[in-house]
Amino acid sequence: MNYYYLLVALPSTKDFQEKAFLDIERIQAFILEHLTETDKQAFRYTLYRNDNKNLLSILKKKYNWMENPVISFHTPAAFSYQELESGIEGFFTLPKYMQEFLSYEKEQYKGSETENHLIRLYFQEASELENPFLKSYFEFKRDIKNVLSAINRNIYHLTNSSSFLEGGLVYHLLKNSTGNDLRVLESYDFIEEMQSLIQNKQFIRIEKRVDEILLKFISSYPILEPFSSDAVFARFLQLSIQYRWLKWEENLGLDHLNQSIEWILKSATMPNENSAEIFT
Structure with missing residues (x-):
């Protein structure tokens, strides 16, 4: 399918940087x-990241789980609040x-164990998509x-591997490594940087760095057909990542984001466990 007219009608990433277009929905x-x-x-799999958070929030409220008093309904999302409730x-x-x-x-709610279960199922299903770009994106x-x-x-000398997502070379390297040896991941040039950020609990910088890595992957992905569905998905992912930070910086402020991330970590009993919501 040729999506030339659709892509031409979409704002560019430059438009978003100049704050000309902010209505991601x-x-x-x-x-x-x-x-x-x-x-x-x-395409909906590019939205489910926020649906996962919204689903957990509704369950926390409905079954008296912990509820985040700061974070509201996350967008862009595939489902409304009412649809998730009905689901x-x-x-x-x-x-x-x-x-x-x-x-x-x-x-039932078991902290990060419950959240990681949802994220694990999400990535398992997303990595089986037939679309080559999205499949590669979710695997990455x-x-x-x-x-x-x-x-x-x-950093925290943990032994439980339940937070790992099954599949891929990294998973098998870590699964077969001895202890917490990070040398098996030496091909990733951001290891030391991330170690420092996580150790010093620089949550906002971690989030931004992860998004920078994802944006680099998207921009370097070899899309063979410039007006294909791959191009549409790539553009939307770029715009949605930019939108996320513009929304925080303009409407809520970085202090609000910091409070939100801090609450998520506390609800997941950090540092003993890591909440799945942080790096997804």
């Missing part, structure tokens, strides 16, 4: 309106990984998540 709706049904299904009750069809998660975890993101989990284990 309008952009999301416009993209969904013009994609084929198959591409719509794949929890079985009256609305949610993605298979969410259904599987709810069948095991709906009425999974590897970054595992690298960060390994650094966290190394």
Whole structure:
């Protein structure tokens, strides 16, 4: 499918940097309106990151789990608050990984163990997508998540490997390594930088650095067809990452973001466990 007219109509990343366009939900709706049904299904996986957070927030409130008093409903998202509520009750069809998660975890909360279970199922399903760009993107993101989990284990001398996401070279290197040896990850040039940031609890800088790594991956990915669905997905991911930081900086402020991340870490009993919400 040729999406020339769709891509031409979308704002560029430069437009976003100049704050000319900030309505990411309008952009999301416009993209969904013009994609084929198959591409719509794949595109939604770029949104589920926030749906996962929203689902956990609703469950925390509904079943008296811990509730974040700072973070509101996350966008862009595939589902509304009402749709997620209906999905929890079985009256609305949610993605298979969410259904599987709810069948095991709906009425119990075990801190980061519960959150990691949802994220693990999400990445497992996303890494099986047929779209080559999204498949590669989620596999790369999974590897970054595992690298960060390994650094966290190394700093705090943890032995539990349940925070690792299964699949990929990084997972197998870490699984077969002795103890918390990070030398198996020497091909990643940001290891020392991330060690310092995590050790000093520089949460905002960690988030920004991860997004910089993801943006670099997206911009360097070899998209063979310039007007393909791959190009649409890549553009939206770039815009949504930029939007996230513009939203925090303009509307809520970095102090608000810091409070939010600090709450997530406290709810996950850091440093003994790492919340899945931080690096996804």
